[in-house]
Amino acid sequence: xxxxxxxxxxxxxxPGERATLSCRASQSVRNGYLAWYxxxxxxxxxxxxxxxxxxxxxxxxxFSGIGSGTDxxxxxxxxxxxxxxxxxxxxxxxxxxTFGQGTKVEVK
Amino acid sequence: xxxxxxxxxxxxxxxxxxxxxxxxxxxxxxxxxxxxxRQAPGQGLQWMAWINSYNGNTEYAESxxxxxxxxxxxxxxxxxxxxxSLRSDDTAVYFCARDILNDYGDPxxxxxxxxxxxxxVSS
Numbered sequence: 001x002x003x004x005x006x007x008x009x010x011x012x013x014x015p016g017e018r019a020t021l022s023c024r025a026s027q028s029v030r031n032g033y034l035a036w037y038x039x040x041x042x043x044x045x046x047x048x049x050x051x052x053x054x055x056x057x058x059x060x061x062x063f064s065g066i067g068s069g070t071d072x073x074x075x076x077x078x079x080x081x082x083x084x085x086x087x088x089x090x091x092x093x094x095x096x097x098t099f100g101q102g103t104k105v106e107v108k
Numbered sequence: 109x110x111x112x113x114x115x116x117x118x119x120x121x122x123x124x125x126x127x128x129x130x131x132x133x134x135x136x137x138x139x140x141x142x143x144x145x146r147q148a149p150g151q152g153l154q155w156m157a158w159i160n161s162y163n164g165n166t167e168y169a170e171s172x173x174x175x176x177x178x179x180x181x182x183x184x185x186x187x188x189x190x191x192x193s194l195r196s197d198d199t200a201v202y203f204c205a206r207d208i209l210n211d212y213g214d215p216x217x218x219x220x221x222x223x224x225x226x227x228x229v230s231s
Contacts, residue, residue: 039153044223045145045218092214097215
């Protein structure tokens with residue numbers, strides 16, 4: 001199975017700052033089939049990015065994704081108070097689909 | 109509008125079974141897959157199982173093979189997930205999610221999620 005390793009484990013930033021989250025795969029992810037989700041305490045995850053860089057309708061453009069092969073990045077250009085949460089990457093290029101262990105973005 | 113409504117919290121003894129439901133509205137189950145993901149307390153997300161209600165195809169995580177079954181009732185637009193021989197480490201919040209096929213027709217990413225169902229396994 002493809003193992004996804006996210007870094008850093010925790011990112012301590014202030015509102016207005018830029019957040020850069022990494023997701024590295026143990027094997028190449030076919031066709032860039034990688035998604036990013038945001039999860040807040042007590043809530044279900046929310047889809048932010050799919051296909052490495054596509055944003056679903058309703059996701060603010062401060063969220064952007066890039067990457068291919070084994071290296072993927074989620075960037076939040078300017079952190080809003082509601083962006084402090086845990087972020088997971090997920091690959092769907094090969095079964096079984098797998099998630100990274102998550103990156104927590106916390107208020108500095 | 110798309111919505112996934114899951115059944116309520118459950119408490120079970122070790123060795124028992126639990127069945128969680130996920131009722132879809134705003135779309136037909138025969139047009140999308142449904143995936144189940146669980147999250148143990150304070151932990152990350154674990155993909156568990158998937159069903160294609162159009163043709164009945166299923167896929168299960170190897171670690172759960174033989175203990176989990178996913179079924180669908182297309183008349184009520186509801187998917188069910190049963191876990192048998194429960195253990196304490198099955199204690200988790202279980203989520204269903206709508207599964208968008210990738211360009212090859214394989215299970216893909218998840219665009220809408222249910223609210224989650226807490227299953228507690230305790231003696």
